[in-house]
Amino acid sequence: MSFPHQQRIWHKSTLLWIKNSSSCNRMFKKVTQSIVKQMDPDGDLVPVRSMLDHEHFRPLWLVRRKKQTIFQRSPRYKQTWYRLEDVLLPGQDGKSSESLIPNGGEQDSRQFLIKKSGTDRIDGSLIVPADPARAELKGAASLASEWSIKLQKKHIPPAKLEALKTERKINTNHTFLQQLQKTGQNLYVVHETIETLEEASYQEISEADGNFMAQFYVKFCAKGTRGNKQSITIPKGCTLAFRAFKLAISDATWDLCYMPRKQTLRLASDDVLExxxxxxxxxxxxxxxxxxxxxxxxxxxxxxxxxxxxxxxxxxxxxxxxxxxxxxxxxxxxxxxxxxxxxxxxxxxxxxxxxxxxxxxxxxxxxxxxxxxxxxxxxxxxxxxxxxxxxxxxxxxxxxxxxxxxxxxxxxxxxxxxxxxxxxxxxxxxxxxxxxxxxxxxxxxxxxxxxxxxxxxxxxxxxxxxxxxxxxx
Structure with missing residues (x-):
């Protein structure tokens, strides 16, 4: 049994496409993590990890939460391919829940501008033993990055969601919900997003000059001048971060958990392992x-x-x-x-x-x-x-x-x-x-x-x- 639309077929063309996009995802993750750190360092704003998935983390989309570990400071979510609208029974007035999503000019939509630039430079020489002889490596290496992004915050007030839950019931016969129930997984609904207000670019430039091993731990040495330039273009309306409420589903009713229980570390009292x-x-x-x-x-x-x-x-x-x-x-x-x-x-x-x-x-x-x-x-x-x-x-x-x-x-x-x-x-x-x-x-x-x-x-x-x-x- 599999969730609809989630069959994963790994053809050679698919794997090649993933290979070409992996560096883009790495840079995209850097941007989203940096934005969350600047805007909400101690809060519950969650960075989107892949630009390929951003469309599934928009307001009123349903997501599943992965099991959180100690070494992951923020929770990780997976898309479900469904919106809240898809699992609700029709209302008496026939209105769609999409009307809750704020447009650019509404009071629930706010705009921000974030700029960041930085350069790391390493000068000097390294003597790294290499088999069969020793090699002295001299020169300089640098890494520069720069980006400026106009952001828009979209937020659905809890009061509107509260009103919706009294008007629309959950479709407990929906196949997706029945499968979730069997596996014991929880469901969350996105209620706030940070999105790009216009197209933005992120660029990384790295250079190594002279007889220098920019990454001496890798088994190669670059002689002369070595340069590498990578960039990604983040489209307008791309979701970079979000917040979500946990859904509590019982029979045909549903509720929102505004204060989810946070993970606490289980500390050992042993003298050696503390x-x-x-x-x-x-x-x-x-x-x-x-x-x-x-x-x-x-x-x-x-x-x-x-x-x-x-x-x-x-x-x-x-x-x-x-x-x-x-x-x-x-x-x-x-x-x-x-x-x-x-x-x-x-x-x-x-x-x-x-x-x-x-x-x-x-x-x-x-x-x-x-x-x-x-x-x-x-x-x-x-x-x-x-x-x-x-x-x-x-x-x-x-x-x-x-x-x-x-x-x-x-x-x-x-x-x-x-x-x-x-x-x-x-x-x-x-x-x-x-x-x-x-x-x-x-x-x-x-x-x-x-x-x-x-x-x-x-x-x-x-x-x-x-x-x-x-x-x-």
Whole structure:
């Protein structure tokens, strides 16, 4: 059984299109997250993560909320392809609920202008050990970004929704609602959006001059001048962020939950595992308990698939969609692929029992959610770390950082955890940590940036699972 309009068919042309759009989605996510941080840093405004989905997060559209994790600071939602109007019974006056959506000139529509520009520049030289000889790399690298966006806030007052719920009843015979009820999923209705008032552009320009390795952790060196320019055009009326109310459906009536219960961290009282680290470990074990029970052969197959998706954004999206389809619909028909890298894993899952399939899909989805919070460059570093068998030591390093970061911004890293048999392994580890907002200095001192928290927690989860799969019992 599958939800209407949600069949996912992965043809080669589809995968090629996804590959070409992945960099656009990365830049789009940067813009939406930045806007939410500026407009509502401590509120419940949710950034839209993909420009491909923005049309499904408009006022009165229905969305589903994904299970939130500790390392995700804001909740994530999935589109349903339905509007509130689609699941309501006709009213006596025959009016559509679309009349509630404010137009540009109405009092419920407000306009904003946000501008942002920034340049990061690195000068100097690096001496990076390379096999079979050492290489000295000199030069400079810079990254510049600039954008200006006129925004419009559209808001449906709760009073209007309250009036609507007394006039229109829910169609409990609607197939979509019946399927949701079977899977126990909650439904939310978008009541506020931040949209572009006119077309806008976002541009990133990176340059590397001289004999400089702009990203020394990647196994190539750019000589001469290297430049890269990427840009996206965000269309007028594009939804960048939104707020949603949870729907409480009972028989033919429906209600709105204005104050949803917020997630609280379950802190461990153990002397060794305290605070966020204890909560993280408990969450990983809760979501990935089945991974510790896998046979060595199945652990190898799963790790092979995870490594493949870390190096290929096409495969990452394919596996993510297939696992979500299993969790949403329990449909084994989704477990087919043309990818040799995923075929063994999906074949094993296809022939598993229903309980094992759901548990594996949940564990894989949790793993991909953690990896999604990391950059693609960090994925490359993790792959090299797996190859050089240093993931276990990196995990211990992140554990020690999470223990200390709860109590003070500055701290000292354990020198033994930064000691590797190969200098490159140390450089890879330092680079990977810095991308998560943790700067490790030569004297052993360390500091965390303002945004380090969730990135470091996602890195811990990723390392924990990769270490578990690469060292099966």
């Amino acid at each position: 605070g966020i680290l204890g909560a993280l470990e408990a969450e990983v074990k809760r979501n990935c308990h089945i991974l510790s029970m896998l046979s060595s052969q199945l652990s190898i197959i799963l790790l092979k698939a995870i490594k493949a998706v870390m190096g290929d954004r096409n495969l990452f999206q394919e596996l993510s969609h297939k696992m979500e389809a299993v969790l949403d619909e329990g449909d084994r028909g989704e477990l087919k692929t043309e990818s040799a890298a995923l075929k063994d894993l999906l074949s094993r899952l296809h022939h598993s029992s229903a309980d094992i399939l759901l548990s594996m899909a949940a564990a894989i989805t949790y793993t991909l959610d953690a990896l999604e919070e990391l950059s693609e460059d960090q994925h490359l570093l993790l792959l090299e770390s797996l190859e050089n068998k240093i993931v276990s030591q990196q995990l211990k390093l992140v554990e020690s950082i999470l223990k200390q970061r709860e109590y003070r911004k500055g701290f000292s890293a354990d020198p033994s955890l930064l000691s590797f048999s190969r200098e490159r392994d140390r450089q890879v580890t330092i680079a990977m940590m810095e991308m998560s907002g943790v700067k490790l200095r030569e004297d052993g001192s360390a500091a965390c940036t303002e945004d380090a928290s969730s990135a470091t927690e996602a890195l811990y989860v990723s390392l924990y699972i990769l270490n578990l799969l690469s060292n099966p019992c």
